[in-house]
Amino acid sequence: MDDNWLVRASTIKLLWVIFAIILAATVLADLFIHQHPFFTLDGTFGFGAWFGFLSCVILIAFAKALGSVLKRPDTYYDD
Amino acid sequence: MTTDIIIPPAVVLILGGLLLPLLPQRVRPVLLLIVPVLTLYCVWQVPDAAALKVAFLGNELVLVKGDALSRLFGTVFSLMAFAGGLFALRQDRVVELTAAFCYAGSAIGVVFAGDLITLFIFWEMMAIASTLVVWSAGRSARGAGLRYGAIHALGGVLLMAGVAGELASGGALAFGRMTLDSVPRYLMLAGILVNAGAPPLSAWLPDAYPEATWSGMVFLSAFTTKTAVYVLLRGFPGAEILVYIGLYMVFYGIVYAILENDMRRILAYSIVNQVGFMVIGIGIGTEMALNGAAAHAFAHIIYKALLLMSAGSVLYMTGKRKCTDLGGLFRTMPLTTICGIIGALSISAFPLTSGFVSKSMISDAAGQQHLAIVWYLLAAASAGVFLHAGIKFPWFVFFQRDSGLRPPDPPWNMRAAMVLFSALCLLFGIAPHLLYRLLPYPVDFVPYTPGHVVFQLQLLLFSGLAFFLMLGWLKRTLTITLDTDWFYRRLGVTLARRLDQWTESGWNWAAHVTARAARAAVRQVERYHGPEGVLARTWPTGSMAFWATVMLAAYLILSYW
Numbered sequence: 001m002d003d004n005w006l007v008r009a010s011t012i013k014l015l016w017v018i019f020a021i022i023l024a025a026t027v028l029a030d031l032f033i034h035q036h037p038f039f040t041l042d043g044t045f046g047f048g049a050w051f052g053f054l055s056c057v058i059l060i061a062f063a064k065a066l067g068s069v070l071k072r073p074d075t076y077y078d079d
Numbered sequence: 080m081t082t083d084i085i086i087p088p089a090v091v092l093i094l095g096g097l098l099l100p101l102l103p104q105r106v107r108p109v110l111l112l113i114v115p116v117l118t119l120y121c122v123w124q125v126p127d128a129a130a131l132k133v134a135f136l137g138n139e140l141v142l143v144k145g146d147a148l149s150r151l152f153g154t155v156f157s158l159m160a161f162a163g164g165l166f167a168l169r170q171d172r173v174v175e176l177t178a179a180f181c182y183a184g185s186a187i188g189v190v191f192a193g194d195l196i197t198l199f200i201f202w203e204m205m206a207i208a209s210t211l212v213v214w215s216a217g218r219s220a221r222g223a224g225l226r227y228g229a230i231h232a233l234g235g236v237l238l239m240a241g242v243a244g245e246l247a248s249g250g251a252l253a254f255g256r257m258t259l260d261s262v263p264r265y266l267m268l269a270g271i272l273v274n275a276g277a278p279p280l281s282a283w284l285p286d287a288y289p290e291a292t293w294s295g296m297v298f299l300s301a302f303t304t305k306t307a308v309y310v311l312l313r314g315f316p317g318a319e320i321l322v323y324i325g326l327y328m329v330f331y332g333i334v335y336a337i338l339e340n341d342m343r344r345i346l347a348y349s350i351v352n353q354v355g356f357m358v359i360g361i362g363i364g365t366e367m368a369l370n371g372a373a374a375h376a377f378a379h380i381i382y383k384a385l386l387l388m389s390a391g392s393v394l395y396m397t398g399k400r401k402c403t404d405l406g407g408l409f410r411t412m413p414l415t416t417i418c419g420i421i422g423a424l425s426i427s428a429f430p431l432t433s434g435f436v437s438k439s440m441i442s443d444a445a446g447q448q449h450l451a452i453v454w455y456l457l458a459a460a461s462a463g464v465f466l467h468a469g470i471k472f473p474w475f476v477f478f479q480r481d482s483g484l485r486p487p488d489p490p491w492n493m494r495a496a497m498v499l500f501s502a503l504c505l506l507f508g509i510a511p512h513l514l515y516r517l518l519p520y521p522v523d524f525v526p527y528t529p530g531h532v533v534f535q536l537q538l539l540l541f542s543g544l545a546f547f548l549m550l551g552w553l554k555r556t557l558t559i560t561l562d563t564d565w566f567y568r569r570l571g572v573t574l575a576r577r578l579d580q581w582t583e584s585g586w587n588w589a590a591h592v593t594a595r596a597a598r599a600a601v602r603q604v605e606r607y608h609g610p611e612g613v614l615a616r617t618w619p620t621g622s623m624a625f626w627a628t629v630m631l632a633a634y635l636i637l638s639y640w
Contacts, residue, residue, distance in 0.1 A: 004410055007481070023544060026536045033529040038446035038454060048458075048537030055459035056466050056545035059330075063337040064552055070561040074340065074401075077559075077568055 023049070085130040087143045088121035088153055089188030089201065092160060096180025100173045108168050111176065115161035118187065122153035129193050138252055141193025148373060148519040152190040152309045155377045156183055158503075159301045159384060166388050166496035167294035175215035179298040182208035186302035190309050194252045195242045198310070202238060202274075206231035209303055212295045213287050220290040226567070227287035230273065230280055231303075238270030259318050268315060275307035275358060276351040277324050281331060282564035285339075285347035289400070293391035296343055300350055300387050301380045308357045308376045312519075317364025322453060325362055328355030329460040336467035337553065338560045340402050342390050342476050346383070349426065349468040352460070353379050359457070360441040363448055366520040371440030374514055378433035378507060382425035385500040386472065389419030392493050393476060396486035402555040406479035414488045416477045418497035425504040427469030427539055428461055433507035435535065436514065436526045443524070461535075462542040469539070470546045475555060 005011055027046040037043030042051075095114030099107055125145035133140050160183040170176055185208055188201030210231070213224035244263025246252060257264050276284045288299045315321065332352025339345045353375070360372030392415045393408060394400055409416040425432035428439065438461065445454040488494055507514045515522040546553070607614045 006409070007407075019540075019544075023540055026533060026540055029529075029533045030537075033533055035530040035534070036528075038449070039451045041455070042458075046537065048534040049541045051455075051458060052462040052538035053541040053545050055462040056542045057549065059333055059459075059463045059466065060337060060545070060549050060552055063334045066334060067338045067558075067560060071338065071556070071558040072561060074557050074559045076561075 085125060085143055086121050087131060087188070088118045088125065088157070088191065089184045091121050092118045092157075092184030092187060093181050096177045096184060099177045099180065107173070107176075111164035111168060112161065114180065115157050115164055115183075118160065118184075119154065119157035122150060122157055122187070125150070125153070125191060135196070138194070138196060140197050141253070142197055143191045144193030145191060146519070147517070148309070148313060149190045151373055151377060151517045151519065152305070153187050154517065155305075155380050156187050156190070156302065159183065159298075159380055162384060162388075162496045162500055163294070163298045163301070165499070166297055166391070166493050168492040169490060170292065170294045172215045172292065175212055175292060175295055178208045178211035178215060179295070182212055182298060182302055186306045189306045192254060195245065195254050196252065198254055199235075199239060199242055202306075203235050205303060205306065206235055209299060212299055213291050216290055216292045216295060220287075223287045223290035226564070227283055230283040233280075234270045234273030236270070237266050237273065241265070241267030241270060254314065256316065257314050259315065259320070268311075268318070271307050271310050271314070272324065274303050275311065275354055276304050276328065277358070278327050278331065279563050281328065281351050282562040284351055285335070285344045285562075286564050288347045288350075289341055289343040293395040296347075297384050297387045297391055300346070300383045304350060304354045305376050305380055308354060308361070308372065311358065311361045312369060312372060316361055316369055319362055321358050321362030322450075323362075325355045325357070325359030326453070326456055328352065328358060329456075330463070331355075333460065333463035333467045335560055335562070336471070338558070340555045340557060340559075341400050342393070342402055342405065342472060343387065343400055345402075345467065345472055346386050346390060349464070350383060352464060352467070353383065353426065356438060356441055356457070356460070359453065360444065363441075363444050363450065363453075365444050365448060367440060367447065367524065368444035370518045370520050370522055370524075371437060371444055373518055374437035374440060375434075377514065377517070378425065378437040378504075381500050381503050381507075382422045382432070382434060385418060385422035385497060385504060386426065386468070388493065388497045388500065389415050389422060390472075390476070392489040392497070393486075395489055395493070397484050399484070401557070402475035402479075403557060405476050405482055405484070407477070407481035408484060408486065409477040411485045412477070412488050414494055415497065416473070418501045419477060420473050421501040421504055423469045423473050425508070427465040428535065429465075429469075429539060430527070430532050430535055431505065431508045433504050433514070435508055436511040439526045439531065439535075440524055458538060462538050465539045465542040466546055470543055471553070474546075 027049050030046055035043060041047065092114060095110060095117070099110060102110060125143055127146050129141045129144045131141070131143040133142060160180065163179060163183070164176070167176060167179070182205055185201045185204035189198055189205065192198035192201055206228070210224055210228040213220050213227050241263045244261075244266060248261065248263060250263070257267075259265060259268065273280055284304070288296050291299055311321065328351050332348045332350070332355060336345045336348035336352070339348060357372040357375050357379070360368040360375065392412070393405065396412070397405070397408075399405055421432070425434040428434040442454060442457045442461070445457055511526060515524075606612055609615060
């Protein structure tokens with residue numbers, strides 16, 4: 001029904017493959033470049049990758065938990 | 080050269096704005112584009128000294144005073160007025176354009192103000208003009224505009240009280256660096272932080288800005304918060320409390336934006352988030368950190384306006400603003416999509432965009448000061464920015480599912496404004512020395528080292544991975560998230576209504592009791608004095624003679640005693 005090439009299942013699959021290759025490449029690049037860590041943890045292998053991923057998971061989980069308490073229908077203030 | 084008459088840049092923009100409604104509609108676009116260019120020219124004519132002084136109530140006010148920091152903000156405010164004017168060329172509510180130019184002009188007035196009174200006057204003009212920008216959206220924005228005005232009046236009162244206290248206690252009238260050691264200075268800081276969108280009142284920003292028109296919010300995003308950043312930069316650099324306030328703002332913006340459904344409210348929360356980065360830089364207070372905060376303000380004005388132009392284009396073409404109604408627009412709005420993505424990459428500090436250069440300066444300043452926790456939190460926040468603004472905004476608006484909407488790209492002037500700001504985002508990212516030249520302190524910073532670029536790519540791309548893996552948890556719902564504005568939008572209203580009820584029932588009770596007491600009194604009077612009352616009856620003559628005899632007898636007996 002939708003014939004745009006960007007939303008075809010095959011394109012999306014291809015995009016995931018390319019994305020995975022790029023992700024792997026950025027982590028592997030850590031082997032070849034010289035990092036200048038300010039502290040200790042930020043000198044670990046693939047720091048940006050695992051730290052970024054973990055931060056996002058925690059932020060999303062925290063937002064979800066906060067939302068379960070503070071979410072209201074968007075007509076809440078309309079009356 | 081120094082004897083030349085200085086034209087205050089603020090006056091050019093404000094007068095230009097006030098002229099707009101007097102001109103026929105055909106001439107307006109010309110003025111909209113020329114006035115900001117003239118203003119920019121005047122900004123660059125201001126020398127590095129006090130340039131215009133007037134006497135006022137026994138004080139000498141310095142209306143215009145220039146230096147690198149003022150010029151940086153004056154330049155980006157003029158650029159913003161130009162691109163905003165170009166974007167809003169078709170805005171037929173001329174009151175919005177007039178208000179927007181007066182608003183931008185007052186912001187320029189603040190950044191060139193040499194003393195606290197001038198600063199305060201332009202500060203209040205900004206509050207009034209920006210409230211009018213919100214109100215120009217019509218009926219639907221009436222409440223939000225009123226709340227916005229009220230909060231800014233509160234901020235203004237705090238600032239005025241601080242300025243008055245400072246002057247009364249013998250402080251200098253000139254506006255410069257202040258240490259936080261007295262109540263008036265804390266009051267000033269509080270007033271400025273209200274405008275910066277700091278806690279606990281951050282909610283005014285996502286409450287009011289998204290209610291403005293498709294073009295109004297583009298203007299609003301630039302001036303109020305960044306003027307506050309400028310005042311903090313000059314007045315309170317190195318105030319440690321700002322680091323903690325900034326950290327709160329950064330994470331507040333991310334978490335609330337993740338939960339939000341309205342595309343422009345997502346971007347409003349992300350203004351608080353980005354200003355948080357600048358406030359942290361100011362709190363760190365080293366030359367590198369202050370350069371970073373100033374550079375980030377400059378870069379932010381451009382990429383946030385760009386993001387809001389792309390959101391404004393979607394709103395203009397579809398009339399829809401909720402993520403749940405949008406999606407799949409990339410098919411027919413390719414240019415808006417691409418410009419939106421460039422803005423989103425810039426705000427996320429992707430390499431080759433302006434945000435990468437400016438945000439890196441702030442993080443590196445934290446690292447060089449050995450502020451480990453601040454540095455780690457900044458890195459986590461950078462990942463979070465990519466999450467809530469960098470991917471979320473373009474994904475839900477332009478991709479996601481097919482909403483069935485097929486709007487074309489907006490008219491040429493809106494496209495031109497977006498292309499111009501996209502180009503600037505990339506220009507300052509690729510050639511950062513152009514930005515360095517404008518900064519208040521000499522710059523010794525190389526953003527593009529292999530280590531730094533790889534770190535940033537890892538951070539952002541793995542945030543992207545987290546976004547797509549957790550898409551189920553990020554699904555948009557028709558909800559809002561309660562914030563501190565609940566206290567004055569709900570609790571306050573409820574209490575006010577209850578107070579009304581309480582007063583009414585108290586009044587009814589008092590009226591009832593009074594009426595009963597009055598009736599009882601009337602009955603009592605009637606009982607003794609009425610036609611049949613004891614005291615009003617006619618008595619027979621015999622009883623009169625009888626009582627006279629009794630009294631005379633009593634008198635006789637008593638006289639024998």
